[in-house]
Amino acid sequence: xxxxxxxxxxxxxxxxxxxxxxxxxxxxxxxxxxxxxxxxxxxxxxxxxxxxxxxxxxxxxxxxxxxxxxxxxxxxxxxxxxxxxxxxxxxxxxxxxxxxxxxxxxxxxxxxxxxxxxxxxxxxxxxxxxxxxxxxxxxxxxxxxxxx
Numbered sequence: 001x002x003x004x005x006x007x008x009x010x011x012x013x014x015x016x017x018x019x020x021x022x023x024x025x026x027x028x029x030x031x032x033x034x035x036x037x038x039x040x041x042x043x044x045x046x047x048x049x050x051x052x053x054x055x056x057x058x059x060x061x062x063x064x065x066x067x068x069x070x071x072x073x074x075x076x077x078x079x080x081x082x083x084x085x086x087x088x089x090x091x092x093x094x095x096x097x098x099x100x101x102x103x104x105x106x107x108x109x110x111x112x113x114x115x116x117x118x119x120x121x122x123x124x125x126x127x128x129x130x131x132x133x134x135x136x137x138x139x140x141x142x143x144x145x146x147x148x
Contacts, residue, residue, distance in 0.1 A: 006055035009082065009091040011046070016090050020047060023108030027090055034088065035121050040114040041066070042081055044104050049085075054097040065104045066113050077115050084118040 011018050011027075018027045025046040027036040038046050044065065048058050059074055068074075085091045 006058075008052070008055045008094050008097045009049050009085075010052060010094045011050055012090055012092050018046065018050060018090070020050075020105065020107070023105075029088055029090060031089070033122070033124065035124065036088065036090065037119040037121070038081075039116050039119075040108065041077070042116055042118060043108070045078060045081055046085075047104055048102060049091055051099060051102045052094070052097050053102045054100045057100045057102075061102055061104070066110045068113060081115075081118060088118075088120070 015031045016027055016029050018025060020026075020043060023039065023043055025036075025038040025043040027038070027046075029035070041062070044062060045058070048061065053061065058078065062068070062074060082091070
């Protein structure tokens with residue numbers, strides 16, 4: 001299925017950091033201290049966003065990279081994943097795109113299609129929200145200064 005006039009996105013680097021390592025994308029939202037993990041298909045979607053690939057080209061790139069037939073309904077899964085990224089303020093809409101094509105990294109086995117949802121972790125948010133230079137007590141890191 002060919003979709004036209006799809007919305008393009010960019011990673012919100014003003015408040016987030018994103019890095020792909022060994023087929024997994026790790027993202028951190030520094031406003032909330034929440035961190036995220038995207039693997040397999042999700043990591044490839046974030047790669048397409050990071051590379052500012054035209055949204056209209058994603059299906060072709062993903063089907064080819066994962067050796068899938070076009071009968072597979074990717075659009076609903078892609079949109080659900082994008083909604084998760086938007087919900088956590090990790091991406092935002094852009095008007096322009098830079099590229100119509102992209103070669104995805106060869107850091108994972110794309111033989112078996114797997115669509116994993118965005119994993120959300122809040123267990124370290126208190127630690128990630130602390131500025132280790134300015135918010136520590138006179139004892140130093142990791143003692144947090146309290147204003148009592």
